[in-house]
Amino acid sequence: MQSLLADLRYAGxxxxRRPGFALTAVLSLTLGVGATSAVFSVIYAILIDPFPYLGADRIMEMRLVDKAGKDSYMGPSGLQADLIRQAKSIEDVTLMD
Structure with missing residues (x-):
């Protein structure tokens, strides 16, 4: 800890003693932090959280897969829609094309 304080005093x-270097260092750090924040914001908006609504992590897609491994979309119809409406664990259902 003593060594760290001595290093900080020396750096100060x-x-x-060299304000030009200090200004260059501060501007470089500012530019680096700003650019990193901007890039992260873009990547977060596009890749990490692409859906603009709450609960996007709870979206589920239902499909039917036959024994041959062929899958097809399973949309709620008839009895399935009634069961989904009565289920306590399902908040909402929608169909998307």
Whole structure:
């Protein structure tokens, strides 16, 4: 801990002695942090959280798969729709094409 404090004091003295270097260092750090934040914001909006509504992580797609491994979309119809409406664990259902 003592060594860390001595290093910080030395760094402060050097930055006061050379203000041009200090300004360059501060501007470089500012630019780096700003650019990193901007890139992360874009990546987060596009890749990590692409849906603009609450509960997007709870979306589920239902499909039927036959014994041959061929899958097809399973949309709720008739009895299935009634069962889904009565289920306590399903909040809402919609069909998408």
């Amino acid at each position: 003295r050097e930055l006061r």
